[in-house]
Amino acid sequence: MIVPEVQAEIDKFLQGKGLRRTRQREVIVEAAFSTDEHFTADDLWERSRKIDRTVSRATLYRTLSLLVEAGLLTEIDLGKDIKYYDPNFLEHPHHNHLICVDCDKVVEFSDANISLLEDCITRRLGFRPTKKAIRIEGTCEELRRTGFCKSRVDKGPA
Amino acid sequence: MIVPEVQAEIDKFLQGKGLRRTRQREVIVEAAFSTDEHFTADDLWERSRKIDRTVSRATLYRTLSLLVEAGLLTEIDLGKDIKYYDPNFLEHPHHNHLICVDCDKVVEFSDANISLLEDCITRRLGFRPTKKAIRIEGTCEELRRTGFCKSRVDKGPA
């Protein structure tokens, strides 16, 4: 994926703040941006440890904060009780999330009209938008019509 | 506010599930719906205890779940790390939230066009929408222009 670009970006960020480039930070960035799936802190910890077994949870969390602060990673709310992180905002800065309640699949979408509407509404209320997030939960139409949803297969009976 | 109506509603819900009407549940409902502000579990606990000092955290949380399950209260994500609850969805079932990053003020809004767009997009992706939430964070235009925001007064210096 875009790991090298992200490494450059985080280098710039670290340098700007007088912070150091460490093996652990490299590993975590590599683990985070070698996929375009959303992940939890724990997911990322496991993936990092596959590259370097010594990465600790503490460092994972500390680095995660840095990446969010640097704007390379975005916290998203998928309606679960744990935080998810989305590595795709660099490439698609304005996307939103649709979550299937049948199979838990997450579909990203963006729509210029809806963005525009959001901006209008925000300004009308006397604010300037800085961060916008739409989360839609839905049921799979295919499952409802045909009784079968290919994304649902691995989830066991309804 | 609409406390009596809500009491009737929760009574119906409890009865339907063979659950009991208790003093504690009455108190918590009263505390929850005597305001139209968003609140945390702890906020609600304190308000409940002002009515009846014996309400415990455990019962608070258990009742909170019931109210959400009954559809009387909605969990919302205000971008903070704790859960907030919104008692206003009964009266305004389709509203969204705009959060001011300057003063933390939350403005509710709804918009038919945006709702329609959400539905279209969801169907186009092969799903049927069940729950939709828009969260916009923004900065106060008044504060930016005049250096003063009446909602900000109680927050101390920038």
Place this chain on the structure above:
DNA sequence: GTTCGTGCAAACCGTTTGCACCGAC
């Protein structure tokens, strides 16, 4: 050599749960 980063384990904090007693029905 200085300073920042790290791993470890303990602390934290919002929430949930096991248990014995209590109260609605």
Place this chain on the structure above:
DNA sequence: GTCGGTGCAAACGGTTTGCACGAAC
């Protein structure tokens, strides 16, 4: 009297933090 509800305190799970050692610069 039965069964669900409650308060208490302990447990839980994700996240943060204090500390002493280690590594970047």
